[in-house]
Amino acid sequence: EPEVTQTPSHQVTQMGQEVILRCVPISNHLYFYWYRQILGQKVEFLVSFYNNEISEKSEIFDDQFSVERPDGSNFTLKIRSTKLEDSAMYFCASSEDPQIAGAQYFGPGTRLLVL
Amino acid sequence: AQSVSQHNHHVILSEAASLELGCNYSYGGTVNLFWYVQYPGQHLQLLLKYFSGDPLVKGIKGFEAEFIKSKFSFNLRKPSVQWSDTAEYFCAVNANNAGNMLTFGGGTRLMVKP
Numbered sequence: 001e002p003e004v005t006q007t008p009s010h011q012v013t014q015m016g017q018e019v020i021l022r023c024v025p026i027s028n029h030l031y032f033y034w035y036r037q038i039l040g041q042k043v044e045f046l047v048s049f050y051n052n053e054i055s056e057k058s059e060i061f062d063d064q065f066s067v068e069r070p071d072g073s074n075f076t077l078k079i080r081s082t083k084l085e086d087s088a089m090y091f092c093a094s095s096e097d098p099q100i101a102g103a104q105y106f107g108p109g110t111r112l113l114v115l
Numbered sequence: 116a117q118s119v120s121q122h123n124h125h126v127i128l129s130e131a132a133s134l135e136l137g138c139n140y141s142y143g144g145t146v147n148l149f150w151y152v153q154y155p156g157q158h159l160q161l162l163l164k165y166f167s168g169d170p171l172v173k174g175i176k177g178f179e180a181e182f183i184k185s186k187f188s189f190n191l192r193k194p195s196v197q198w199s200d201t202a203e204y205f206c207a208v209n210a211n212n213a214g215n216m217l218t219f220g221g222g223t224r225l226m227v228k229p
Binding site for chain 1: 147149151157158159160161164205207209211214215216217218219220221222
């Protein structure tokens with residue numbers, strides 16, 4: 001069964017550094033998403049991406065965040081200048097058309113720790 | 116803004132017991148509803164989904180959920196749990212006027228004693 005994959009599984013960085021989290025969505029999916037889960041809190045939506053542009057984003061997804069689909073397979077989340085409060089598990093997801101019964105399938109996550 | 120509540124944070128059951136996990140959401144319009152499961156050390160996996168039609172939805176591993184629109188609920192059930200069902204269970208909602216974003220509940224951690 002096809003799966004969403006994410007790299008790295010863990011990342012430790014210093015405050016102020018840039019990080020890039022990588023995802024390979026399921027190959028026939030066209031909708032891509034990032035979510036995060038701060039320890040002890042709910043899974044929160046960050047951004048959705050379709051047809052090479054952001055289709056919606058949450059208040060969390062400020063100017064420090066960006067997403068990109070640099071080639072036909074990867075989908076990345078960049079945090080330009082990390083803050084302590086960016087420490088969280090970041091999940092990538094992908095789906096077929098979500099309005100036609102396309103459920104979102106999640107990757108294993110990247111655990112980001114900002115020191 | 117939509118919100119999702121899972122009132123049971125921790126549930127402990129013995130094998131063969133029946134399971135019902137509550138999920139309530141706050142949104143008056145059309146919704147798509149999901150249950151995800153996260154086994155220890157693994158990623159979120161889709162258990163079942165409801166988009167339309169029969170409000171009783173059957174998923175994988177013997178799980179089912181019932182959408183009761185009047186109660187804004189989508190409770191997850193399994194008649195007889197197994198030790199391997201030990202996991203965290205997440206309810207999620209997509210409101211049709213909120214794009215494609217999922218709003219998650221806080222999760223219910225289920226432990227099944229052998």
